[in-house]
Amino acid sequence: MAMYDVIIKNGTIVTADSTLQGDIAIQDGKITKVVTDKPLENDAAKLIDAEGLHVLPGLIDPHVHFNEPGRTEWEGLETGSKSLAAGGAATFFDMPLNSTPPVIDKDNLNAKKELAAEKSVVNARFWGGLVPGNVDKLKDMHDRGVIGFKAFMPPSGIEDFDNADDETIFKGMQEIASLGSRLAVHAESPVICEQLAKEKQRQGKTSARDFAESRPIISEIDAVKHLISYAEATGCKLHIVHASSRKVVNIVNDAQQRGVDVTVETCPHYLALTVKDLEEQGGIAKCMPPLRDNREVEDLWNAVLRGDINVIGSDHSPAPADMKQITDNYFEGWGGISGAQSTLNILLTEGYFKRGLTLQQLVQLASENPAKLFGLTSKGTIAAGFDADITLVDLNESFELQKEDLFYRHQHSPYVGKTYQGAVKKTIVNGAIVFDNGDITAD
Numbered sequence: 001m002a003m004y005d006v007i008i009k010n011g012t013i014v015t016a017d018s019t020l021q022g023d024i025a026i027q028d029g030k031i032t033k034v035v036t037d038k039p040l041e042n043d044a045a046k047l048i049d050a051e052g053l054h055v056l057p058g059l060i061d062p063h064v065h066f067n068e069p070g071r072t073e074w075e076g077l078e079t080g081s082k083s084l085a086a087g088g089a090a091t092f093f094d095m096p097l098n099s100t101p102p103v104i105d106k107d108n109l110n111a112k113k114e115l116a117a118e119k120s121v122v123n124a125r126f127w128g129g130l131v132p133g134n135v136d137k138l139k140d141m142h143d144r145g146v147i148g149f150k151a152f153m154p155p156s157g158i159e160d161f162d163n164a165d166d167e168t169i170f171k172g173m174q175e176i177a178s179l180g181s182r183l184a185v186h187a188e189s190p191v192i193c194e195q196l197a198k199e200k201q202r203q204g205k206t207s208a209r210d211f212a213e214s215r216p217i218i219s220e221i222d223a224v225k226h227l228i229s230y231a232e233a234t235g236c237k238l239h240i241v242h243a244s245s246r247k248v249v250n251i252v253n254d255a256q257q258r259g260v261d262v263t264v265e266t267c268p269h270y271l272a273l274t275v276k277d278l279e280e281q282g283g284i285a286k287c288m289p290p291l292r293d294n295r296e297v298e299d300l301w302n303a304v305l306r307g308d309i310n311v312i313g314s315d316h317s318p319a320p321a322d323m324k325q326i327t328d329n330y331f332e333g334w335g336g337i338s339g340a341q342s343t344l345n346i347l348l349t350e351g352y353f354k355r356g357l358t359l360q361q362l363v364q365l366a367s368e369n370p371a372k373l374f375g376l377t378s379k380g381t382i383a384a385g386f387d388a389d390i391t392l393v394d395l396n397e398s399f400e401l402q403k404e405d406l407f408y409r410h411q412h413s414p415y416v417g418k419t420y421q422g423a424v425k426k427t428i429v430n431g432a433i434v435f436d437n438g439d440i441t442a443d
Protein backbone atom coordinates (compact mmCIF):
# COMPACT_ATOMS: atom_id res chain seq x y z
CA MET A 1 0.00 0.00 0.00
CA ALA A 2 1.34 3.38 -1.00
CA MET A 3 1.67 5.98 1.70
CA TYR A 4 -0.34 8.63 -0.20
CA ASP A 5 -3.11 8.66 -2.78
CA VAL A 6 -1.47 11.37 -4.87
CA ILE A 7 1.81 13.26 -4.90
CA ILE A 8 2.22 16.38 -7.03
CA LYS A 9 5.94 16.70 -7.71
CA ASN A 10 8.07 19.75 -8.17
CA GLY A 11 5.50 22.36 -9.13
CA THR A 12 5.57 26.07 -8.36
CA ILE A 13 3.08 26.26 -5.52
CA VAL A 14 1.27 29.59 -5.29
CA THR A 15 -0.75 30.73 -2.29
CA ALA A 16 -1.79 34.23 -1.27
CA ASP A 17 1.33 34.41 0.92
CA SER A 18 4.06 32.64 -0.98
CA THR A 19 5.38 31.14 -4.22
CA LEU A 20 7.56 28.09 -3.60
CA GLN A 21 8.88 25.12 -5.53
CA GLY A 22 7.83 21.88 -3.90
CA ASP A 23 5.81 18.67 -3.54
CA ILE A 24 2.28 18.12 -2.28
CA ALA A 25 0.98 14.88 -0.76
CA ILE A 26 -2.72 14.05 -0.79
CA GLN A 27 -4.56 11.45 1.23
CA ASP A 28 -8.33 10.89 1.56
CA GLY A 29 -9.15 14.10 -0.27
CA LYS A 30 -6.98 16.26 1.97
CA ILE A 31 -3.59 17.85 1.56
CA THR A 32 -1.47 16.08 4.15
CA LYS A 33 1.96 17.54 3.37
CA VAL A 34 3.49 20.45 1.53
CA VAL A 35 7.26 20.09 1.35
CA THR A 36 9.48 22.76 -0.14
CA ASP A 37 12.92 21.98 1.28
CA LYS A 38 13.42 18.41 -0.01
CA PRO A 39 11.59 16.10 -2.45
CA LEU A 40 8.94 13.76 -1.02
CA GLU A 41 9.61 10.08 -1.41
CA ASN A 42 7.71 8.76 -4.48
CA ASP A 43 5.34 6.69 -2.37
CA ALA A 44 1.90 7.35 -3.86
CA ALA A 45 -0.72 5.51 -5.90
CA LYS A 46 -0.58 8.38 -8.38
CA LEU A 47 2.39 10.63 -9.14
CA ILE A 48 1.80 13.88 -10.96
CA ASP A 49 4.84 15.56 -12.48
CA ALA A 50 4.26 19.31 -12.16
CA GLU A 51 7.71 20.36 -13.35
CA GLY A 52 7.28 23.65 -15.20
CA LEU A 53 3.69 24.08 -14.01
CA HIS A 54 2.11 26.44 -11.50
CA VAL A 55 0.06 24.82 -8.77
CA LEU A 56 -2.81 26.99 -7.48
CA PRO A 57 -5.58 26.41 -4.98
CA GLY A 58 -8.70 25.53 -6.98
CA LEU A 59 -10.71 28.62 -7.81
CA ILE A 60 -13.93 29.35 -5.94
CA ASP A 61 -16.57 30.95 -8.17
CA PRO A 62 -18.96 32.75 -5.84
CA HIS A 63 -21.52 33.60 -8.51
CA VAL A 64 -23.00 31.20 -11.06
CA HIS A 65 -26.50 30.41 -12.31
CA PHE A 66 -26.68 26.74 -13.23
CA ASN A 67 -30.47 26.76 -13.64
CA GLU A 68 -31.17 23.26 -12.32
CA PRO A 69 -33.79 22.06 -11.56
CA GLY A 70 -36.35 23.42 -13.95
CA ARG A 71 -34.27 25.13 -16.61
CA THR A 72 -31.61 22.56 -17.44
CA GLU A 73 -32.14 23.22 -21.13
CA TRP A 74 -30.30 26.49 -20.39
CA GLU A 75 -27.37 24.87 -18.51
CA GLY A 76 -27.48 22.34 -15.68
CA LEU A 77 -25.29 21.26 -12.78
CA GLU A 78 -23.39 18.69 -14.82
CA THR A 79 -22.43 20.88 -17.79
CA GLY A 80 -21.96 23.94 -15.60
CA SER A 81 -19.68 22.18 -13.13
CA LYS A 82 -17.68 20.52 -15.93
CA SER A 83 -17.03 23.92 -17.47
CA LEU A 84 -15.81 25.18 -14.11
CA ALA A 85 -13.48 22.21 -13.73
CA ALA A 86 -12.10 22.87 -17.22
CA GLY A 87 -11.46 26.45 -16.12
CA GLY A 88 -9.62 25.49 -12.92
CA ALA A 89 -12.43 26.05 -10.43
CA ALA A 90 -13.10 23.51 -7.68
CA THR A 91 -16.08 25.13 -5.97
CA PHE A 92 -19.08 27.24 -6.93
CA PHE A 93 -21.83 29.11 -5.14
CA ASP A 94 -25.04 28.76 -7.15
CA MET A 95 -27.49 31.62 -7.23
CA PRO A 96 -31.06 30.94 -6.08
CA LEU A 97 -32.69 32.08 -9.30
CA ASN A 98 -33.01 30.76 -12.82
CA SER A 99 -33.65 27.32 -11.38
CA THR A 100 -37.34 26.55 -11.02
CA PRO A 101 -38.41 26.37 -8.33
CA PRO A 102 -35.98 29.03 -7.13
CA VAL A 103 -34.18 28.48 -3.82
CA ILE A 104 -36.47 30.54 -1.61
CA ASP A 105 -37.29 27.92 1.04
CA LYS A 106 -35.73 24.82 2.58
CA ASP A 107 -37.50 22.27 0.38
CA ASN A 108 -36.26 23.88 -2.81
CA LEU A 109 -32.79 24.14 -1.29
CA ASN A 110 -32.82 20.45 -0.38
CA ALA A 111 -33.93 19.52 -3.89
CA LYS A 112 -31.07 21.45 -5.44
CA LYS A 113 -28.55 20.04 -2.96
CA GLU A 114 -29.54 16.49 -3.87
CA LEU A 115 -29.20 17.17 -7.58
CA ALA A 116 -25.79 18.76 -7.08
CA ALA A 117 -24.57 15.82 -5.01
CA GLU A 118 -25.53 13.56 -7.89
CA LYS A 119 -24.38 15.65 -10.85
CA SER A 120 -21.69 18.17 -9.98
CA VAL A 121 -18.03 17.30 -10.59
CA VAL A 122 -16.87 20.11 -8.27
CA ASN A 123 -17.91 21.31 -4.81
CA ALA A 124 -21.30 23.01 -4.69
CA ARG A 125 -22.64 25.56 -2.22
CA PHE A 126 -25.81 27.60 -2.48
CA TRP A 127 -27.20 31.07 -2.01
CA GLY A 128 -30.72 31.37 -0.59
CA GLY A 129 -33.08 33.86 -2.18
CA LEU A 130 -34.67 36.84 -0.42
CA VAL A 131 -37.91 37.76 -2.17
CA PRO A 132 -41.06 39.59 -1.04
CA GLY A 133 -42.89 37.38 1.48
CA ASN A 134 -40.17 34.88 2.42
CA VAL A 135 -38.34 36.59 5.30
CA ASP A 136 -39.64 33.90 7.66
CA LYS A 137 -38.06 31.19 5.46
CA LEU A 138 -34.51 32.49 5.69
CA LYS A 139 -33.60 30.83 8.98
CA ASP A 140 -34.47 27.35 7.68
CA MET A 141 -32.19 27.88 4.70
CA HIS A 142 -29.44 29.30 6.91
CA ASP A 143 -29.68 26.23 9.18
CA ARG A 144 -29.21 24.06 6.08
CA GLY A 145 -25.97 25.70 5.10
CA VAL A 146 -26.60 28.42 2.53
CA ILE A 147 -23.57 30.59 1.91
CA GLY A 148 -25.62 33.76 2.30
CA PHE A 149 -28.72 35.34 0.77
CA LYS A 150 -29.35 37.09 -2.50
CA ALA A 151 -31.86 39.75 -3.50
CA PHE A 152 -32.54 41.77 -6.65
CA MET A 153 -33.37 45.48 -6.60
CA PRO A 154 -34.43 45.66 -10.28
CA PRO A 155 -36.61 42.95 -11.87
CA SER A 156 -34.61 39.73 -12.25
CA GLY A 157 -36.04 38.71 -15.61
CA ILE A 158 -37.40 35.53 -14.02
CA GLU A 159 -41.09 35.46 -13.12
CA ASP A 160 -40.76 33.24 -10.04
CA PHE A 161 -38.05 35.40 -8.45
CA ASP A 162 -39.52 38.80 -7.65
CA ASN A 163 -37.31 41.78 -7.01
CA ALA A 164 -37.24 42.94 -3.42
CA ASP A 165 -38.93 46.20 -2.43
CA ASP A 166 -37.34 48.36 0.29
CA GLU A 167 -39.45 46.83 3.03
CA THR A 168 -38.37 43.31 2.05
CA ILE A 169 -34.74 44.34 1.93
CA PHE A 170 -34.94 46.09 5.30
CA LYS A 171 -36.77 43.28 7.10
CA GLY A 172 -34.63 40.73 5.31
CA MET A 173 -31.49 42.48 6.50
CA GLN A 174 -32.73 42.54 10.09
CA GLU A 175 -33.32 38.79 9.92
CA ILE A 176 -30.04 38.06 8.13
CA ALA A 177 -28.16 40.17 10.67
CA SER A 178 -29.67 38.11 13.48
CA LEU A 179 -28.54 34.93 11.69
CA GLY A 180 -25.02 36.34 11.30
CA SER A 181 -25.19 35.78 7.55
CA ARG A 182 -24.64 38.11 4.58
CA LEU A 183 -26.98 39.61 1.99
CA ALA A 184 -25.74 39.82 -1.60
CA VAL A 185 -27.61 42.23 -3.80
CA HIS A 186 -27.94 42.90 -7.49
CA ALA A 187 -27.63 46.65 -7.05
CA GLU A 188 -29.10 48.76 -9.82
CA SER A 189 -31.74 51.39 -9.13
CA PRO A 190 -35.07 50.06 -10.43
CA VAL A 191 -36.36 53.65 -10.75
CA ILE A 192 -33.45 54.95 -12.80
CA CYS A 193 -33.27 51.87 -15.03
CA GLU A 194 -37.00 51.71 -15.64
CA GLN A 195 -37.41 55.39 -16.45
CA LEU A 196 -34.43 55.54 -18.76
CA ALA A 197 -35.45 52.33 -20.52
CA LYS A 198 -38.97 53.67 -21.11
CA GLU A 199 -37.62 56.93 -22.48
CA LYS A 200 -35.17 55.20 -24.82
CA GLN A 201 -37.78 52.81 -26.14
CA ARG A 202 -40.35 55.59 -26.61
CA GLN A 203 -37.79 57.36 -28.78
CA GLY A 204 -37.10 54.16 -30.69
CA LYS A 205 -33.53 54.13 -29.41
CA THR A 206 -32.74 50.48 -28.93
CA SER A 207 -29.10 50.05 -29.96
CA ALA A 208 -26.43 48.37 -27.85
CA ARG A 209 -25.29 51.77 -26.63
CA ASP A 210 -28.85 52.87 -25.86
CA PHE A 211 -29.36 49.76 -23.76
CA ALA A 212 -26.08 50.39 -21.92
CA GLU A 213 -27.00 54.06 -21.34
CA SER A 214 -30.34 53.03 -19.88
CA ARG A 215 -28.49 51.27 -17.03
CA PRO A 216 -25.82 53.85 -16.17
CA ILE A 217 -23.15 53.60 -13.50
CA ILE A 218 -25.01 56.18 -11.41
CA SER A 219 -27.86 53.69 -11.09
CA GLU A 220 -25.46 51.24 -9.43
CA ILE A 221 -24.05 53.98 -7.21
CA ASP A 222 -27.53 55.06 -6.12
CA ALA A 223 -28.50 51.48 -5.29
CA VAL A 224 -25.27 50.75 -3.41
CA LYS A 225 -25.54 53.90 -1.29
CA HIS A 226 -29.12 52.98 -0.43
CA LEU A 227 -28.14 49.44 0.54
CA ILE A 228 -25.22 50.64 2.64
CA SER A 229 -27.60 52.87 4.64
CA TYR A 230 -29.79 49.84 5.29
CA ALA A 231 -26.74 47.78 6.25
CA GLU A 232 -25.69 50.45 8.73
CA ALA A 233 -29.20 50.70 10.17
CA THR A 234 -29.64 46.94 10.57
CA GLY A 235 -26.08 45.75 11.18
CA CYS A 236 -26.44 43.29 8.32
CA LYS A 237 -23.35 42.20 6.40
CA LEU A 238 -23.71 43.25 2.77
CA HIS A 239 -22.19 42.01 -0.48
CA ILE A 240 -22.44 43.92 -3.74
CA VAL A 241 -22.30 41.56 -6.71
CA HIS A 242 -21.05 42.37 -10.20
CA ALA A 243 -19.89 45.96 -9.74
CA SER A 244 -19.17 47.25 -13.25
CA SER A 245 -17.16 50.34 -12.31
CA ARG A 246 -14.43 51.62 -10.07
CA LYS A 247 -16.89 54.36 -9.06
CA VAL A 248 -19.11 51.72 -7.49
CA VAL A 249 -16.14 50.08 -5.78
CA ASN A 250 -15.20 53.47 -4.32
CA ILE A 251 -18.56 53.77 -2.56
CA VAL A 252 -18.02 50.34 -1.02
CA ASN A 253 -14.45 51.17 -0.02
CA ASP A 254 -15.60 54.40 1.68
CA ALA A 255 -18.14 52.47 3.74
CA GLN A 256 -15.51 49.84 4.60
CA GLN A 257 -13.32 52.69 5.89
CA ARG A 258 -16.16 53.70 8.22
CA GLY A 259 -16.27 50.13 9.52
CA VAL A 260 -19.34 48.88 7.63
CA ASP A 261 -19.07 45.18 6.78
CA VAL A 262 -19.71 45.47 3.05
CA THR A 263 -17.83 43.59 0.35
CA VAL A 264 -17.74 43.81 -3.42
CA GLU A 265 -17.44 41.46 -6.38
CA THR A 266 -16.61 42.24 -9.96
CA CYS A 267 -16.66 39.91 -12.95
CA PRO A 268 -14.20 38.99 -15.70
CA HIS A 269 -16.44 40.58 -18.35
CA TYR A 270 -16.13 44.02 -16.76
CA LEU A 271 -12.34 43.52 -16.84
CA ALA A 272 -12.07 42.18 -20.37
CA LEU A 273 -14.94 43.54 -22.49
CA THR A 274 -16.47 46.89 -23.32
CA VAL A 275 -19.73 48.16 -24.77
CA LYS A 276 -17.97 47.90 -28.13
CA ASP A 277 -17.99 44.11 -27.69
CA LEU A 278 -21.73 44.35 -27.12
CA GLU A 279 -22.09 46.31 -30.36
CA GLU A 280 -19.90 43.91 -32.29
CA GLN A 281 -20.88 40.56 -30.77
CA GLY A 282 -24.53 41.32 -30.05
CA GLY A 283 -26.62 39.53 -27.44
CA ILE A 284 -23.89 37.13 -26.45
CA ALA A 285 -22.24 40.03 -24.60
CA LYS A 286 -25.42 41.40 -23.05
CA CYS A 287 -25.49 41.54 -19.27
CA MET A 288 -26.78 43.64 -16.40
CA PRO A 289 -25.19 45.93 -15.34
CA PRO A 290 -24.04 46.42 -18.94
CA LEU A 291 -20.48 46.49 -20.24
CA ARG A 292 -18.84 49.91 -19.91
CA ASP A 293 -16.14 51.74 -21.87
CA ASN A 294 -12.42 51.24 -21.98
CA ARG A 295 -11.59 53.79 -19.30
CA GLU A 296 -13.87 52.02 -16.86
CA VAL A 297 -12.11 48.73 -17.61
CA GLU A 298 -8.71 50.24 -16.80
CA ASP A 299 -10.03 51.96 -13.65
CA LEU A 300 -11.54 48.68 -12.50
CA TRP A 301 -8.23 46.91 -13.06
CA ASN A 302 -6.56 49.51 -10.87
CA ALA A 303 -9.02 48.69 -8.13
CA VAL A 304 -8.20 44.99 -8.53
CA LEU A 305 -4.46 45.66 -8.45
CA ARG A 306 -4.80 47.76 -5.28
CA GLY A 307 -6.76 45.03 -3.52
CA ASP A 308 -9.92 47.14 -3.34
CA ILE A 309 -12.15 44.36 -4.68
CA ASN A 310 -12.94 41.34 -2.50
CA VAL A 311 -13.89 38.62 -4.96
CA ILE A 312 -14.24 37.78 -8.66
CA GLY A 313 -17.37 35.91 -9.73
CA SER A 314 -18.07 34.79 -13.26
CA ASP A 315 -21.80 35.59 -13.01
CA HIS A 316 -22.20 32.77 -15.49
CA SER A 317 -25.82 33.27 -16.51
CA PRO A 318 -26.31 31.18 -19.63
CA ALA A 319 -29.22 30.87 -22.01
CA PRO A 320 -29.89 29.05 -25.30
CA ALA A 321 -28.49 30.73 -28.41
CA ASP A 322 -31.87 31.91 -29.72
CA MET A 323 -32.44 33.88 -26.51
CA LYS A 324 -29.10 35.63 -27.02
CA GLN A 325 -29.85 36.64 -30.60
CA ILE A 326 -30.53 40.34 -30.93
CA THR A 327 -31.19 41.87 -34.31
CA ASP A 328 -31.87 45.52 -33.49
CA ASN A 329 -33.60 45.88 -30.13
CA TYR A 330 -31.08 45.44 -27.31
CA PHE A 331 -33.83 45.75 -24.72
CA GLU A 332 -34.83 42.27 -25.86
CA GLY A 333 -32.76 39.09 -25.47
CA TRP A 334 -31.43 37.45 -22.32
CA GLY A 335 -29.14 39.45 -20.07
CA GLY A 336 -26.37 37.21 -18.82
CA ILE A 337 -22.96 36.12 -20.05
CA SER A 338 -21.59 32.58 -20.39
CA GLY A 339 -18.13 32.78 -18.89
CA ALA A 340 -17.59 30.32 -16.01
CA GLN A 341 -14.90 28.41 -17.89
CA SER A 342 -12.77 31.48 -18.66
CA THR A 343 -12.27 33.30 -15.34
CA LEU A 344 -8.73 32.08 -14.70
CA ASN A 345 -7.74 32.57 -18.36
CA ILE A 346 -8.90 36.18 -18.21
CA LEU A 347 -7.23 36.91 -14.88
CA LEU A 348 -3.97 35.46 -16.21
CA THR A 349 -4.03 37.03 -19.65
CA GLU A 350 -5.49 40.43 -18.84
CA GLY A 351 -4.23 40.65 -15.27
CA TYR A 352 -0.97 38.76 -14.76
CA PHE A 353 0.50 39.09 -18.25
CA LYS A 354 -0.79 42.54 -19.21
CA ARG A 355 -1.22 44.55 -16.03
CA GLY A 356 1.09 43.20 -13.37
CA LEU A 357 -1.40 41.34 -11.20
CA THR A 358 0.77 38.94 -9.22
CA LEU A 359 -0.12 35.26 -9.04
CA GLN A 360 -0.41 35.62 -5.28
CA GLN A 361 -2.93 38.44 -5.71
CA LEU A 362 -4.80 36.32 -8.24
CA VAL A 363 -5.00 33.40 -5.82
CA GLN A 364 -6.11 35.70 -3.05
CA LEU A 365 -8.95 37.14 -5.13
CA ALA A 366 -10.14 33.95 -6.77
CA SER A 367 -9.60 31.46 -3.96
CA GLU A 368 -8.56 32.66 -0.53
CA ASN A 369 -10.90 35.65 -0.22
CA PRO A 370 -14.11 33.84 -1.16
CA ALA A 371 -13.17 30.96 1.18
CA LYS A 372 -12.55 33.31 4.10
CA LEU A 373 -15.47 35.61 3.41
CA PHE A 374 -18.00 32.78 3.21
CA GLY A 375 -16.60 30.55 5.94
CA LEU A 376 -15.09 27.72 3.89
CA THR A 377 -12.43 27.10 6.50
CA SER A 378 -10.84 24.12 4.75
CA LYS A 379 -10.50 25.78 1.33
CA GLY A 380 -8.76 28.67 -0.39
CA THR A 381 -5.11 27.74 0.06
CA ILE A 382 -2.58 24.95 -0.33
CA ALA A 383 -1.49 23.78 3.11
CA ALA A 384 -1.55 20.63 5.21
CA GLY A 385 -5.05 19.95 6.52
CA PHE A 386 -6.83 21.77 3.70
CA ASP A 387 -9.06 20.11 1.10
CA ALA A 388 -7.10 18.90 -1.92
CA ASP A 389 -8.66 21.36 -4.40
CA ILE A 390 -5.80 22.13 -6.74
CA THR A 391 -5.34 23.54 -10.23
CA LEU A 392 -2.27 22.95 -12.40
CA VAL A 393 -1.56 25.66 -14.94
CA ASP A 394 0.97 25.93 -17.76
CA LEU A 395 1.81 29.61 -18.14
CA ASN A 396 3.88 28.92 -21.25
CA GLU A 397 0.96 27.56 -23.22
CA SER A 398 -1.30 29.87 -25.18
CA PHE A 399 -4.44 28.97 -27.08
CA GLU A 400 -7.31 30.48 -29.00
CA LEU A 401 -10.61 29.59 -27.33
CA GLN A 402 -12.79 27.52 -29.65
CA LYS A 403 -16.51 26.89 -29.31
CA GLU A 404 -15.71 23.17 -29.15
CA ASP A 405 -13.56 23.75 -26.04
CA LEU A 406 -16.56 24.90 -24.03
CA PHE A 407 -18.28 22.43 -21.72
CA TYR A 408 -21.39 24.60 -21.44
CA ARG A 409 -24.72 23.17 -22.49
CA HIS A 410 -24.73 25.91 -25.15
CA GLN A 411 -21.31 26.40 -26.65
CA HIS A 412 -21.24 30.15 -27.00
CA SER A 413 -19.40 32.87 -25.13
CA PRO A 414 -18.07 36.35 -25.87
CA TYR A 415 -14.58 34.95 -25.23
CA VAL A 416 -14.61 32.52 -28.18
CA GLY A 417 -11.97 33.45 -30.74
CA LYS A 418 -9.81 35.28 -28.21
CA THR A 419 -6.28 34.17 -27.42
CA TYR A 420 -5.28 33.33 -23.85
CA GLN A 421 -1.88 32.87 -22.31
CA GLY A 422 -1.83 30.22 -19.59
CA ALA A 423 -3.73 26.93 -19.88
CA VAL A 424 -5.36 24.79 -17.19
CA LYS A 425 -3.77 21.32 -17.40
CA LYS A 426 -5.40 19.55 -14.45
CA THR A 427 -8.08 20.32 -11.89
CA ILE A 428 -8.15 18.27 -8.71
CA VAL A 429 -11.22 18.31 -6.48
CA ASN A 430 -11.08 16.68 -3.04
CA GLY A 431 -8.05 14.72 -4.21
CA ALA A 432 -9.61 13.40 -7.42
CA ILE A 433 -8.51 14.53 -10.88
CA VAL A 434 -11.70 15.82 -12.51
CA PHE A 435 -10.14 17.60 -15.50
CA ASP A 436 -7.05 16.35 -17.29
CA ASN A 437 -5.52 17.86 -20.42
CA GLY A 438 -8.74 18.83 -22.13
CA ASP A 439 -10.95 16.02 -20.85
CA ILE A 440 -13.32 15.63 -17.93
CA THR A 441 -12.13 12.60 -15.97
CA ALA A 442 -14.59 12.62 -13.07
CA ASP A 443 -16.80 9.52 -12.81
Ligand SMILES: NC(=O)NC(NC(N)=O)C(=O)[O-]
Pocket: 065, 097, 098, 156, 157, 158, 186, 242, 286, 287, 288, 289, 315, 317, 335, 336, 337
Ligand atom coordinates in the same frame (compact mmCIF):
# COMPACT_ATOMS: atom_id res chain seq x y z
N1 LIG B 1 -31.42 36.35 -13.85
C1 LIG B 1 -30.06 36.42 -13.98
O1 LIG B 1 -29.36 35.45 -14.06
N2 LIG B 1 -29.52 37.62 -14.01
C2 LIG B 1 -28.12 37.80 -14.11
N3 LIG B 1 -27.91 38.50 -15.31
C3 LIG B 1 -26.95 39.39 -15.64
N4 LIG B 1 -26.02 39.68 -14.80
O2 LIG B 1 -26.99 39.94 -16.77
C4 LIG B 1 -27.68 38.57 -12.89
O3 LIG B 1 -26.83 38.08 -12.15
O4 LIG B 1 -28.23 39.65 -12.67
Ligand SMILES: [Zn+2]
Pocket: 186, 241, 242, 288
Ligand atom coordinates in the same frame (compact mmCIF):
# COMPACT_ATOMS: atom_id res chain seq x y z
ZN1 LIG C 1 -27.34 40.23 -10.91
Ligand SMILES: [Zn+2]
Pocket: 063, 064, 065, 095, 315, 316, 317
Ligand atom coordinates in the same frame (compact mmCIF):
# COMPACT_ATOMS: atom_id res chain seq x y z
ZN1 LIG D 1 -25.93 36.68 -11.48
